Amino acid sequence: MESKRQRSKASPISDKAVLDKTGKTWDEWFVILDGAGATRMSHQEIVAHLRDEHGVAPWWQQMVTVRYEQERGLRERYETPGGYQVSVSKTVKTGVVNLFQCWSAENMRSQWLPDRSVSIRKASQDRSMRVSWADGKTHVEVNFYSKGENKSQVTVQHTKLANAGEVSRIQAYWAEALVSLQEFLET
Numbered sequence: 001m002e003s004k005r006q007r008s009k010a011s012p013i014s015d016k017a018v019l020d021k022t023g024k025t026w027d028e029w030f031v032i033l034d035g036a037g038a039t040r041m042s043h044q045e046i047v048a049h050l051r052d053e054h055g056v057a058p059w060w061q062q063m064v065t066v067r068y069e070q071e072r073g074l075r076e077r078y079e080t081p082g083g084y085q086v087s088v089s090k091t092v093k094t095g096v097v098n099l100f101q102c103w104s105a106e107n108m109r110s111q112w113l114p115d116r117s118v119s120i121r122k123a124s125q126d127r128s129m130r131v132s133w134a135d136g137k138t139h140v141e142v143n144f145y146s147k148g149e150n151k152s153q154v155t156v157q158h159t160k161l162a163n164a165g166e167v168s169r170i171q172a173y174w175a176e177a178l179v180s181l182q183e184f185l186e187t
Contacts, residue, residue, distance in 0.1 A: 015027075018060070018063070018064070021057070022064065029067075030071060033064075033068050038072075039072055039074065043065055043069065043075075043081060046065045047062065076164055077164070079164075083138075083160040083162065084163060084166060084167045085157060085158065085167075086158055086161065086167045087156065087157045088155070088171060088174035088175050088178060089155040089156075090153065090182055091147060091151065091152070092153070092154070092181070092185050092186060093185070093186050094185045095146070095149060095151075096144050096145065096146040096152040098185070099144055099152045099185070100126045100127075100144050102184065102185060103120075103142060103144075103154075104129065108184075112177070112180040112181045112183070112184040113180070113181070118132065118133060118134060119131065120132075127143070127144055128143045128144065130142075137162075138158060139158070140156060140159075142157075154178065156177075156178070
C-alpha cells in the first residue's frame, strides 16, 4: 500500500482547485472530517456528512471523500467499493467511426488485440461499448470521443479487478494494446 505522502502526490486535483470549488483546502477538509469521526464512517456516511453539514456539490462530495479515504489509509488508489479499476486512453489519427469499427468488428479487432476472446454486450454506435472480458470476472467499458475529422480518442475502463497488482498488470496490458491499435490504424 502506498504511503500517505505518495497518495497525496498522486491526486490530480490541486489544492487550489478544491479550494476554488468547495471553499476549503485538502488539509482543511481532512481536519473537518477527522473532527466528525469520518475514519469510522462508511463512504456513504462521509458523502452524506459533506452534503448535509457542509453543502458540498455532488461531484466534490465524491472527490473529497475518496481523497480523504486514501489519505487516511482507508482506501488504496484505484480502489472502489466493487473492487479496483483502471482507465487507459489513447488519441489516434483517425475518425471516431473508423476507431469504433476497429473495436466492434472482430476481424479488425483480432489484428491488434489477438490474444483475448471478448464479447460485446452492449454498444452505442461510435460512442461506447461494454465488453465481457475473457476472465469472466472483470468488466470493460470502452468510450469513443471525436477530436475532429481525422482524430479521435478511446478510453478503456477495466473494473472489478481483484487488487492493486491486477491494476498494474491490466494498466500495462491496455497501454500496450492501445499502442498496437494506434499502429494498426496509423500505418
